[in-house]
Amino acid sequence: xxxxxxxxxxxxxxxxxxxxxxxxxxxxxxxxxxxxLKQETDYVKHHIQKxxxxxxxxxxxxxxxxxxxxxxxxLTLDDTQNDACITxxxxxxxxxxxxxxxxxxxxxxxxxxxxxxxxxSRSSLKVSGCDSEHFxxxxxxxxxxxxxxxxxxxxxxxxxxxxxxNILIQDNAPQGGQWNFDQDNRNKLKKTDxxxxxxxxxxxNNIEVIxxxxxxxxxxxxxQCSTTLLWPTSRxxxxxxxxxxxxxxxxxxxxxxxxxxxxxxxxxxxxxxxLAFALNTKMLHPMHVINRVLAEFTARQDQINLAQxxxxxxxxxxxxxxVRGIYWQNMPAYATKNALHANRSIPxxxxxxxxxxxxMKQAITQSLxxxxxxxxxxxxxxxxxxLLTGIDPKEVxxxxxxxxxxxxxxxxxxxxxxxxxxxxxxxxxxxxxxxSGNYINKMSDYCKNCHYKVQQKTEITACPFNSLYWQxxxxxxxxxxxxxxxxxxxxxxxxxxxxxxxxILNRAQWCLDNIEKL
Numbered sequence: 001x002x003x004x005x006x007x008x009x010x011x012x013x014x015x016x017x018x019x020x021x022x023x024x025x026x027x028x029x030x031x032x033x034x035x036x037l038k039q040e041t042d043y044v045k046h047h048i049q050k051x052x053x054x055x056x057x058x059x060x061x062x063x064x065x066x067x068x069x070x071x072x073x074x075l076t077l078d079d080t081q082n083d084a085c086i087t088x089x090x091x092x093x094x095x096x097x098x099x100x101x102x103x104x105x106x107x108x109x110x111x112x113x114x115x116x117x118x119x120x121s122r123s124s125l126k127v128s129g130c131d132s133e134h135f136x137x138x139x140x141x142x143x144x145x146x147x148x149x150x151x152x153x154x155x156x157x158x159x160x161x162x163x164x165x166n167i168l169i170q171d172n173a174p175q176g177g178q179w180n181f182d183q184d185n186r187n188k189l190k191k192t193d194x195x196x197x198x199x200x201x202x203x204x205n206n207i208e209v210i211x212x213x214x215x216x217x218x219x220x221x222x223x224q225c226s227t228t229l230l231w232p233t234s235r236x237x238x239x240x241x242x243x244x245x246x247x248x249x250x251x252x253x254x255x256x257x258x259x260x261x262x263x264x265x266x267x268x269x270x271x272x273x274x275l276a277f278a279l280n281t282k283m284l285h286p287m288h289v290i291n292r293v294l295a296e297f298t299a300r301q302d303q304i305n306l307a308q309x310x311x312x313x314x315x316x317x318x319x320x321x322x323v324r325g326i327y328w329q330n331m332p333a334y335a336t337k338n339a340l341h342a343n344r345s346i347p348x349x350x351x352x353x354x355x356x357x358x359x360m361k362q363a364i365t366q367s368l369x370x371x372x373x374x375x376x377x378x379x380x381x382x383x384x385x386x387l388l389t390g391i392d393p394k395e396v397x398x399x400x401x402x403x404x405x406x407x408x409x410x411x412x413x414x415x416x417x418x419x420x421x422x423x424x425x426x427x428x429x430x431x432x433x434x435x436s437g438n439y440i441n442k443m444s445d446y447c448k449n450c451h452y453k454v455q456q457k458t459e460i461t462a463c464p465f466n467s468l469y470w471q472x473x474x475x476x477x478x479x480x481x482x483x484x485x486x487x488x489x490x491x492x493x494x495x496x497x498x499x500x501x502x503x504i505l506n507r508a509q510w511c512l513d514n515i516e517k518l
Contacts, residue, residue, distance in 0.1 A: 158318030254311030471508030
């Protein structure tokens, strides 16, 4: 048996080949361990493609480290089936290989952080952590920009990050004369646009062996999956996807980033990069992505305008780093926030897509088929519905965390519990992102082929979002009426005759009472 001085554990979302660990001399003393664990498959019910993607990417990363002549132990569920948790696995391996110490990169989920801290305090071994070297805002700096239970506006944080990293800055001012081009990035797809939506770049990773292993160990999953996986599972594939985004999608990304359609074979991907899984597993570094986009912009300014580039960089440099700061500064209390006291159970069609509401059917079915939906589908379709119907944020969290391939708690929870459900009482969003069917009709073509009528409010065939929207605003008037961003909504509500108001509320109550039938 070969002995190693130090065991270095690699979490499944720490697939960063450029980490300083791998550049050190005297690598013979280190044993790198990357392991599939039931602990990680079972803490929430995951989409089958999510589990497969993580396992495949972990296997590929282990192979890459071995190719670099490092000592690597890649363990599958077959190898860890008797290890109830990470700490028991590490204890067993340290004894087996007679390691003197265990090192790990700081995890990005609170539950794992706590698990490793408890292990460190109880183990007789020397246990130490280090930075994952991935995020642009160092963990130690989070407290300088975020305060527990205090609202921090993302726009101001984003501007700070732009200046800090000198991104799209000229003479200490924003390039183009303004910080944000969001108003230019809200276009609906017209009929003439549908035929030119590019075919998405997908991969054909063979996953038959992993699927068999998942089935053999009775991992409880949902969603659909074939014997090949379309998602990137190596750094090389992730870079190919990034290159494709820059060459074929970036010119129109911002313009149509909020658009939705069910009239194109490529409706699920549109002009989105679909890089979140590669980023969140650290196969790609955020600054590598930003620099690649900026290089494309510099080379093709006749084809790519500033609004497209700024809209994309805002998601990476701004929003992604922002929600991480919110998460770490407010955990663990953040996971229990429920400011609107929502307590309804999530409907069964969230697991099947079988609903007469076409927008919900499209967003959910796409998610079940691909483990993916873009941010507006998540926020303004499924998230909006959960907000309006008062679904328990804990159930909403679990669904979003499980169904999306890129969902890791640090990024999922602030997006869901904060931005989408307003359960944090406004730490992230300055108002609830509630909308009627009018918004959905404005940004999509979902309403055209729907069982319900988007123009109706009170009839039995009326779009449920319409009455549910007004019922939500009416129910939370005490909290929301003074909000300057939505004060006009209440003025419009008060202008409606009392009989009309009551008819709308009656329709909304019927929808809530019959939510499983919608």
